[in-house]
Amino acid sequence: MARVPVDTERVARCRALASAIAADVQAFIDAHTSVGVERTVARAYGITGADGEGTPLVNALIDRIHAKGMTGVGVATFLGRALASGAGSIQEAAESLAFGSEAPSLDGGPSGDAVREALRAPTAVGLARIDEARIAREEAKAKLEVGTAPLKYVIVATGNIYDDAVQAKAARFAGADIVAVIRATAQSLLDYVPEGPTTEGYGGTFATQENFRIIRRACDEAGAQLGKYCAQTNYSSGLCMSEIAWMAAVERLDMLLNDAMYGILFRDINMRRTFVDQYFSRRIIGRSGIVINTGEDNYLTTADAIEKAHTVLASQFINEAFALRAGLVESQMGLGHAFEINPWHEDSMLMEIAQAQLVRQIFDRHPIKWMPPTKFKTGDIFHSHVHDAMFNLVGVLTDQSIELLGMFSEQIHTPLLMDRYLSLKSARYVFGAARHLGEEIEWKPDGRIATRAKETLVKAEELLDEVVKESIWDAIGRGAFADVKRTRTGGKGHAGVVKRDAAYLNPILDALEGRNA
Amino acid sequence: VSGKKSVPPTRAGRGSGDGEVLRAYGDREGDGLVQFSFTLKILPGDRAREAAKRFAEAHGLLDPLVTAMEQVSFEHSYFVVYGRSVHSVDVSRIQVEELGARPLERDEIEARGKALGRKIVVVGACTGSDAHTVGIDAILNYKGFHGDKGLESYKCFDAHNLGAQVENDELSARARALGADAILVSQIITQRDCHKENAAALVELIKHQGYRDKVLLLLGGPRIDNQLARELGFDAGFGPGTLPSLVAAFVVERLTAAPARPKSD
Numbered sequence: 001m002a003r004v005p006v007d008t009e010r011v012a013r014c015r016a017l018a019s020a021i022a023a024d025v026q027a028f029i030d031a032h033t034s035v036g037v038e039r040t041v042a043r044a045y046g047i048t049g050a051d052g053e054g055t056p057l058v059n060a061l062i063d064r065i066h067a068k069g070m071t072g073v074g075v076a077t078f079l080g081r082a083l084a085s086g087a088g089s090i091q092e093a094a095e096s097l098a099f100g101s102e103a104p105s106l107d108g109g110p111s112g113d114a115v116r117e118a119l120r121a122p123t124a125v126g127l128a129r130i131d132e133a134r135i136a137r138e139e140a141k142a143k144l145e146v147g148t149a150p151l152k153y154v155i156v157a158t159g160n161i162y163d164d165a166v167q168a169k170a171a172r173f174a175g176a177d178i179v180a181v182i183r184a185t186a187q188s189l190l191d192y193v194p195e196g197p198t199t200e201g202y203g204g205t206f207a208t209q210e211n212f213r214i215i216r217r218a219c220d221e222a223g224a225q226l227g228k229y230c231a232q233t234n235y236s237s238g239l240c241m242s243e244i245a246w247m248a249a250v251e252r253l254d255m256l257l258n259d260a261m262y263g264i265l266f267r268d269i270n271m272r273r274t275f276v277d278q279y280f281s282r283r284i285i286g287r288s289g290i291v292i293n294t295g296e297d298n299y300l301t302t303a304d305a306i307e308k309a310h311t312v313l314a315s316q317f318i319n320e321a322f323a324l325r326a327g328l329v330e331s332q333m334g335l336g337h338a339f340e341i342n343p344w345h346e347d348s349m350l351m352e353i354a355q356a357q358l359v360r361q362i363f364d365r366h367p368i369k370w371m372p373p374t375k376f377k378t379g380d381i382f383h384s385h386v387h388d389a390m391f392n393l394v395g396v397l398t399d400q401s402i403e404l405l406g407m408f409s410e411q412i413h414t415p416l417l418m419d420r421y422l423s424l425k426s427a428r429y430v431f432g433a434a435r436h437l438g439e440e441i442e443w444k445p446d447g448r449i450a451t452r453a454k455e456t457l458v459k460a461e462e463l464l465d466e467v468v469k470e471s472i473w474d475a476i477g478r479g480a481f482a483d484v485k486r487t488r489t490g491g492k493g494h495a496g497v498v499k500r501d502a503a504y505l506n507p508i509l510d511a512l513e514g515r516n517a
Numbered sequence: 518v519s520g521k522k523s524v525p526p527t528r529a530g531r532g533s534g535d536g537e538v539l540r541a542y543g544d545r546e547g548d549g550l551v552q553f554s555f556t557l558k559i560l561p562g563d564r565a566r567e568a569a570k571r572f573a574e575a576h577g578l579l580d581p582l583v584t585a586m587e588q589v590s591f592e593h594s595y596f597v598v599y600g601r602s603v604h605s606v607d608v609s610r611i612q613v614e615e616l617g618a619r620p621l622e623r624d625e626i627e628a629r630g631k632a633l634g635r636k637i638v639v640v641g642a643c644t645g646s647d648a649h650t651v652g653i654d655a656i657l658n659y660k661g662f663h664g665d666k667g668l669e670s671y672k673c674f675d676a677h678n679l680g681a682q683v684e685n686d687e688l689s690a691r692a693r694a695l696g697a698d699a700i701l702v703s704q705i706i707t708q709r710d711c712h713k714e715n716a717a718a719l720v721e722l723i724k725h726q727g728y729r730d731k732v733l734l735l736l737g738g739p740r741i742d743n744q745l746a747r748e749l750g751f752d753a754g755f756g757p758g759t760l761p762s763l764v765a766a767f768v769v770e771r772l773t774a775a776p777a778r779p780k781s782d
Contacts, residue, residue, distance in 0.1 A: 166590075169590070169591060170589065170590030170591065170593065173589075173590050173591050174589055174590065185649075185682070186682060189682060202645075202711050222591075225591075266681075267681075267682075268680070268681075301651055302650070302651075302654055302658075303660075304660060342663070374651075375651060376663075378757055378758050379739065379757050379758075411739050411757060412739055412740075413740075416556070417556050417589055417590060417593055417595075418554065418555070418556045418589055418595040420589075421587070421589035421590075421595055422595075483658075483660075
């Protein structure tokens, strides 16, 4: 087996350091909530709909509570009080809290026990929706052929959900195992999730609950027609990270892009907000059985892939530590990395092999997500296709689990039908032709690949050590990851982070954390 | 479908009385050979092959040869066609400024910048909903691209990278506050021509704010070329693969071509 030497004690130290980093942040998370978290709780209680201008009811509701400075007790408190006081339904309670003549208030009213009791049944209903979707996914997969690793993952991004559905089916036809609908680029910065089906979006298509349903249906139809399962993925990131996790969980998505630090680094979303939101999103994901894909590949688009390879590995340890704290199991952790070394650099492929194999061995129970070359792609589609073929070869050689396939038209446009077809054809060829190559060769114990792998692990440990000493907050502040610097209170969405009151109530979270309220 | 039976004779190359008339070059001078690939909503078969052939002929390809025809979806086929293009292009009639013809060396850029007696302020951003900073990072950040260091690495530049998703009014306000000599706009996302609208809107805004003549406006991105940028009201446009040194040279040349003007604001 083409393995690289891995110092298991060093790996254990890395995991311990990452755990300490996550523990420091967890203390903050456990003491705070956010408007995003509270909107997710409202959605979990079944609150739906939007007004004529497209403002979702959950936003109107939380905004009103937030304006009164009462987010810290949790939206569940208000919903429970209304139910215990005779509201006909949670939806009715939400409408009246959002738009009623009387502002939300905590004066008088039912006892805490009565409030909790009133929420018992609605909480069970909310969680049952996640569980039912999980069972339905498992049943659907059992009926159909599920691909072998590396799973072939492609993107559709037309901006129009109905066109996306056509493209998703075509992708499954051409051999894709997983279809991602890229989001409209600005969506990560929207502090609400749009409602209904959407047909206009730049750089992609809005993630909405209805759009999730449309693609789910298309994937299921194509899957049934071909006898092969078509997995669906989207993005649980940005200011609505946890709301989208909820929608994906109940609409039976298979995967979600979900990263503990991506929004901070690449979308300038406030770090407190991101850490609080990622935790709740991952609690939902943990329960739903969705596989997350983390975004370390992005580091290498801003930082150099040769010099900063260890930052990817260090971040994977951190993402793993956060995921474990949120109740995910290893088989749900699609830790991300990428093939982004300058292809003209001598032995670039050897360095890619070293990194890919190292990650494979360290995270041996994780469905590793590998991203294709993008940074050094040019408009030379013919060369680009060769570049992607090398990526595919290393992918099968190092047994990556999920491979987002490169497109020869990267840097030109969102993939055309034939671009995706040719990409899938190339992957099918290379994965088949070199299927067992990794089992047949051994790397020289002190050769270039082994040495590179060792160095990367050593440097990752050093970085984690520094991060523990200075805390993740300050490490991000000095640009330790992706060469991007952020501050604790800077970035978007900080105003939506609130300290939990002593009376904070969130039975959904309690249940997800395994405590029955 | 073209009724012509053969490639019209031309005297390719320089010096002919008609100027420089070029044909596609495959294997022999003037053969006009090109390859062409596309997708049609038809399943593979003899009719599909004929459809692909006629489609190629309609584009001016003679004797088209359909070399690949494969089903790519439930209802589409993909084709590769080779043929001899009937078309030619007269290069002598093209009036395009050659931006990358003679890039200055780094020392020359620094020397000219130094002669200006102050740092050249450059402000860059991905504007509108565009979140893809790869291009602007490659040009502005120290690291640069392909071994060619970015504007931050030059002593003569004071480079500010505002990052992604910057609105035009914010970019303009920051540029004015910093006293920018040049504004670099990167537009990667091109769906439904949003890059053009966004870029043109910035030019209008700056004109409206009355300092268009005091600032160099540069546009970059995979679908940008100099001509498009000029049409949109920019001073220059830079396409894919542009190295930072080319942008540096352009800015320095433009700023030092005329007598150095006093710093605005």
